[in-house]
Every structure is written in structure tokens, then in C-alpha cells.
Amino acid sequence: MIAIRDMPRRLWHGTVDHLDPPLLIITLTIMGVGLATVFSATYDHDNRLVAQFINMGVALAVMWAMAQVPPQKLMRFAVPLYIIGVILLVLVFLFGIKVNGARRWLNIGITRIQPSEIMKIAMPLMLAWYFHKYEAALQLRHYVIALLLLVVPFGLVAKQPDLGTAILIGAAGFYVLFFAGLQWKIILGFAAAGGVAAPFLWNVLHDYQKRRILTLIDPTSDPLGSGYHIIQSTIAIGSGGSTGKGWLQGTQTHLEFIPEKHTDFIFAVYSEEWGLVGNTVLLVLYLLLVGRGMMIAANASTLFSRLLAGSITLSLFTYAFVNMGMVSGIMPVVGVPLPFMSYGGTALVILCLGLGILMSIQTHRMLVKK
């Protein structure tokens, strides 16, 4: 009798136990804003609202599933996932499909996949596992090995060439190293070395990459070429003013002045229609998301989960910052979607995968302590 009465309650608990309400609410809010913006960006023709809604559903399901997996179990996946990721990247390097001069995709029969996306999660997972494993006796060589683990996929992705994604993967790995206690002098040393190497790296960059950086410095230098995106998106943002032109009223958006308006440049659409008020709201939402992630990281019970949570959280921040910085013209144009806002299934799934891990870390904490 009692058991039967408890059934719905148990079922409910079984479903929601491992979700983190604050994280979920913040994410759903941003997703809601994102859906409205995707609608605005695409309703003129080729409406993507339903497609994005489905993407979100799938992503949330992935999030829920990940939240059920305890961190200890997750650790088991770290090494295989990383190795598979690297192998796929090598395959891309060898047999990848060339699109727009970049070899990023791999044909796996049924569909095409972009292995670099896997690395966004596999990288912090691997490094967090690695540091966790040698937690008790961390020495310099561990950092060196970790650095190698970081550099290999980074190099493969950068070589595709996809500098944007490479930097994001590198950042995710670096955050693990940073939280794992990589010494300041080494960090500063690398920064200094990077500064010195910059002119040499410049020569290694592809023409389009150089152009993007030059465009950032002076977008008007090539107003019809690579500067066009940035000029138009800053016009969109600036013309939005303090309160925006109103939903569906953005002229830059609806007259097609904003390129890639439902994907990488969706922030320009949002910003034009909602103005500084809207931007501030969005910044606060991301801040809350990052804040909650940091709280989860701070309270995580193992080194693995701390490092992983920290890295995932800072990665979320990085995506948001790089995207908004790019669209508003203070960062070079790199193909980074705005988390939970930009249209696109893959990015959403990867992001929600991260969120699921964060939730898992948060909700399995007690069990570990017990």
C-alpha cells in the first residue's frame, strides 16, 4: 500500500533528484531568450524556431542523462573518450572533408561529425582525471605531461584550420591546469613567451586569420570584405540604443545586414532588439550561470569534480565572452556560438553535456560524503 502510494513521488524524485534547480532555471531562461531571438532572426524565411526547440529538447535530455551519471563513473570515460577524440582528429587530418578550405568534418557513413566538438568535453575530462589520479604526489612532470595532452589535440584542431575551436579546447584544458595549481610563474612565463612568439606565430597564421585580426583593429579597412560582419553587427548593437528597437523590429536583422544572424551573430540580433537593458539582463544571466557553476566547483568533493566543474564553468564563460566580444567588435571573428542562444544542435548538446556534468557533481556530492 505504502509502496504504491509512494510510486509517483519516487518516480518524480528519480527524475529530478540529480538536477540542480538554480542551474536549470538560469539555463532555461537563457534558452527562452534564445528561442525568441532565433525566431526573430529566422521568421522572415526559413523559420528555425521548431528545429531549435527540438535541439533544446535533445540537449536537455542529454543534460538529464549526464546528471544521472556519478562523477566516479564519469572518470572511467575520461581516457577512452580522449583517445577516441584524438584518433578522430587524426582521421580528420588524413581523410577529413574539406569545406571552405578547412578540414573539420569526418564522414562516418550515416552523417558527418566534427570531432573537435567532442574534444571540448574530452579535454577537461581527461586532464581532470589525470590530476585526480596523481593528486597525492603532483610534480612538475605531471604538469608537463598534462601540457602535452593539451597540446596534441590543440595542434590538430588548429591545423584544420580552426583556430577558434582550438583556442576553446586549449582554454578548457588550461583551466584544469590552472585550477590544479599550475604555478603562477609558469603561467606568466608562458604568457611572456607567447608575447615574444606572437610575431612568429603571425607568419604561421592563415591569410583569413590574419585578416580577421587586422579587421578587428580597423574594421573600416575592408568594409566590403572581412570588415563587413563587424561593421554591421556593431551598427546593429549601437542602433539598438538603451532599450532596443523591440522584438522583431531590428532593421539590421530583418534587412539581412547581419551575417549569420541566427548562429554566431545572434547576439547582434538580440542586442539590436533589446538594447542595453537586454544586454545587461543577458550578462547577469550568464554571470549567474557562471556563479552557480563556481559554487558547484567550490563545493565539489573530489579533485576530479572540482577541476572538471571549474573548467566547464570557465569554458561557458569563455564562449559567452568571446562571442559577445567578437560581435561587439572587441575580439577577432572566431566561430564561437553564443551559449544557449545561437541556433545549432551540436553546440547545444555539448553545452548541456557540460551542464549535466555540473549537476551530477553537485547532486552526487552528498553521496560521496556519506
Next chain:
Amino acid sequence: MRRRHHHDAFHHQDSDLYRFRFRLGFAAVAVLIAFTLLFARFFWLQVIQHDYYATRAEGNRISLVPVTPNRGVIVDRNGTVMARNYSAFTLEITPSKVRDLEASIEELSRLIEIQTKDRKRFKKLMDESKNFESIPIRTRLTDKEVAKFAANRYRFPGIEVKARLFRQYPLGEVGSHALGYIGRVNDRDLDTIRNAELEANYKGTDHFGKSGLEQKYEFALHGKTGYEEVEIDAGGRAVRNLSRTAPVPGNNLTLTLDAKLQAITEQAFGDRRGALVAIEPETGGILALVSKPTFDPNLFVDGIRTDDWDAYNTNPDKPMINRAIYGTYPPGSTFKPFMALAALETGKRTPQQSISDPGYFNFGGHHFRDDKVGGHGMVDMYKSIVHSCDTYYYMLANDMGIENIANFMGQLGLGQRTGIDIEGESEGVLPSQAWKKRRFKRPEQQKWYAGETISIGIGQGYNSYTPLQLALATATVANNGVMFRPHIVKYIVDSKSGEKSMVEPEPIRRLPFKQQNIDVIKKAMVGVNKEGTGGRAFAGAEYESGGKTGTAQVYSLKGEKYEAGKVKERLRDHALFVAFAPADKPKIALAVLVENGGFGAQSAAPIARMVIDYYLLGKLPKGAATEDESAVEADE
């Protein structure tokens, strides 16, 4: 030891956690700084720079598209349309939007017929125009061609079909020297527009009057450009119209010209070169302004094709020259009535005063020959005009002196631009001491010799006037000394209010001639057409008319008797005739010139007869021939 180790490990873990949280805190600060940076950027763009970007967005969004007004229509005095507009499809290329022009045109030509001359014209237009303009490669597309291109449009970025208004001159060559033509705006036209401060009004206009009335009345015909505020998308395609300021069509011109008369006159010339100007003496309105050969102004409208242009340019008959206002010719004997009037007005002769004509005039041992061997005998003023006696005028010129002649002829407008309302007038030459001083450089050339005055008296020598000037002088005499500025446009009709504004309603000169003197001259000129050199041409006319024949030497024969047949056609004399009719109340006055036509009575007078008959009676004289071979009179 184990416990201690355990403790250490614990301690170690604690310090690890502490360090982790410190770094987390550090990251949180970094995140805050980064987001503050973003906020600052947004604040900069959306608050401080908002006006700038709002303007940029509007500039992006809104494009002012000029709406070209319809050019004014030109009709003759009876309402016959001489210049109008019609709509046609053209295939146009904007060179700046096409990557490989040659290849695009090549591909296009596989779809729509593009001839070599189309390409040549396109090249020429492209050289003349700004890069961002769209330039026609083909005009007057058929519906089928339009459909064909529309289906393949995506393949040709920067190329489009446009509906354009084209200028059309329905009468073709008729009146082309008066009407002129329009062509595409060039740099010189742009300067004109700029000087008139009409740049704004000419946005979107790509044609401009190049000659004739089209040029002179360009600003009246053009109209006021309207504007459409169009919302455009990033591809420059119009999304919707926001507002429209309708253009004001150009004003229409009603001419004094009579298109039928003009056509008849042009026909009367046949293949001969020459000019005719017919004026309504009471108003100064030009009834016909002919310069032969003519040209077809329709060929110029969308850029003349190179071969057409070459044909006009290499034609030895120079069809593009407006002989009526630009060509200058010695007036020959048509000068005599004016000389006679001068004699009366200055008191040098009375009508009755006679001279004895031995067939020559001796001046300083040189014989100035009369055309009639043996002379006309006793000659008074009437006879001197009717039979065109040279000796009478040799003597008269000698008696008057060059300054008196120049002063008098100046009053009649000879040797001056008349101020007719088309460009390209010549001044002509009214010889005088002052003129010679201006004309020549060397002092011995600058001096006026009395002997030079003699042949001035019969309209030869330095004398050189445009047919228009001769017609105006004739009209002024016919109108009893009241002179109007000759004009082709009667009035301009305001396209909005329908208001008519007359072009030249007031006379410019009232010459203080004695009416009795004028009557003497008119009577003598009537005598010319009755019993004199114009008698044959005007035989059987249903009205009384006055006239005077003239022959202008092209080639100096040095004492030899001129025989038309022996001289090459191009060296034959020019034939002239001036006339007015009806004699009592002239409705038409004219001057005819037939280049190398020989005697005026032979080739020029019959044309005058046809024109006057047609104008006054609405029909042509019976058995009208364009050239009257039998009219040759030895004593002209």
C-alpha cells in the same frame, strides 16, 4: 607515522582545496572584469555612440531613389508632336557590379542577341560614364527577350532589365536642326548642371539636351525629380517603399514652327545642301528652320552607334552643321533692298534719282562689271532692285562709304547674333573699318581701302551672314522696322498649372524708318516677283509677294564670265532668295540658301514659292518643281 602521513595527506588536501578556492575566486574576479568590459563596450555603443549607429542603421536601411520626371513634350504650332517619350525595356549592366565584364557580355550574347555595334556603343558609353551607373547594352528588348533574360537573371549579377522612358522624335529627320537631340549626360553636361546648382534635381537623370531646343530648354523640359524612400536589404534590393515624392514632369514646349511646312520645305530641297529660315514678321516666330542635309535625332538618344556617327561625320555634306544659323554666306544681290533702304534713310538717293549704267563702274581704273553686258541703261531705285542692277549699287556704296553702310546694316541685325533660342549661332561678318582692324593683324591689312567698299554694295566682298540674319532683316523690313528676337518656342506650358509663358512677346527694336521709304523698298521687291528676277518662280501666285534673288560667289573668276556648267559643282555659286508675303500684310518672311545652287532665281526662288504657297494657301504651286532650269536670267 601512518597517522602522521594521514594527517599530512589531510593537510595537503586542505591546502589544495584552499588553493583551488583561491584560484576560483581569482577566476571569478576575472569573469567580473571581463563582463564589466563587455558592459562598458555595450554602453559605449548603445548609449554614447547610439546616435551615430542609429544614423548608420538608417543609412543602411533607407535609400533615396530618385524618380526621374518625364521630359517635356515638344509640339509644333498646330499641336503636332515633334518630341515625346515612350517606354521600353533595356538590358543594362552596372560595370562595378560585374566581375568579368567581357565574359558576362559573352555569356549574355548567347542568350540575347548583342551585335558588335551594341558592344561598341556600350564601350563608348562606359568610357564616358561613371562606373556605378548602369549602362545599356541592348535597348528596345522584345517581350520574348525580356522573358528569356528574366529566367536566367540569377546567372548575371549586375545585369538587369529596366523599363526606361526614351525620347522619340516621331517626325524623324524633320526639324532636327531646330529640335536638336538628347544624349547621355557627360562631363561637360555635369559642369553645366553644377553651375546651375541643379545637381540634386539631376540625380537619376541620365539624358541631357545636347543641341537645338533640347539643349536650350533643357532645364524647362527636364522637370523636377521626385524621390522614393525605399527600404533596402543588405543586397541592395528594395524591400518596400516608405514614402514617395512624385516627380513633376517637365514643361511642354509649343513651337512657332510649323511641322508640315518644315517637312515640305525639307522635301523641296531634295538632295541639295542649303538652308531656309522662315519667320512670322509680326512675332519673330520661326515658322521653318531648315538645314540640309539633316540627321535623325532618334539615333542619338541611347548613345549613337559608332557606324552611324562615322557616317554623319565623314559625310562631305556635313549634315550635323546647322547651316541656317551657323553657316555664313555672302548675301549677294539679296543685300540690295537693304542698301536701297539705307540710301533712302541716309538721304543719299531718292527713289526717282536715276543713274546711267554702261555695264560697269570705274573706280580708280578698275572696272567693276555688271552682269548684264552693255548695262541696264537708265536705272532708278525700283529698276535697280527689280532687275538687280549692280552698277547702281557700286555707285551707291561708293557714295555712302563703308561706315554708313555698316551702321545701317547693324540696325537690321546683320553681322550680329540674333539671339535665337538655340545654340550655335555664328556672328557673320558686317564689314567696317573697326571690323577690319579686329580681323587682321598686319597694319597694312587693317586699313580699309575705299575700293573694298564697292563690291560690298552688291553683297559680295567681306559680307557674310547667316541665312537666319537675312531672314530676320527681311522680316524686319516686312514688319516696317519692328524687330522681334527670332524664336522657335512660342510658349512654355507649365506642366503643373497649365500656364503658358510666352518666350518673346515684345519687339526688341523699333527702327525709326520712314514708312514711305519702306514702302518704296517693298514695292520694288514686289516688282521682283512680278516682273523681275523672281517673276518666273512666282508666276500665277494667288497672293502678292515681295522678293529678291541673289547669287553668292564661291569662286572668283577674275573677269571671266561665269558659266555654271564649266565650274565644278562644289565651286558653283550659292543661290539665295529672300521674300515676304502677302505684300500688304506680311505673314511670312524668309531667306533661302542653296549651296552651289547657281542662280538664286533658278534654285532658291522656287523653294521660296513652295514654302509661301504652302504656308498661305495650304497647298503647293501647280507643277511645283524643285528646280526651275528655265528661270535663269542673265541679268541677275
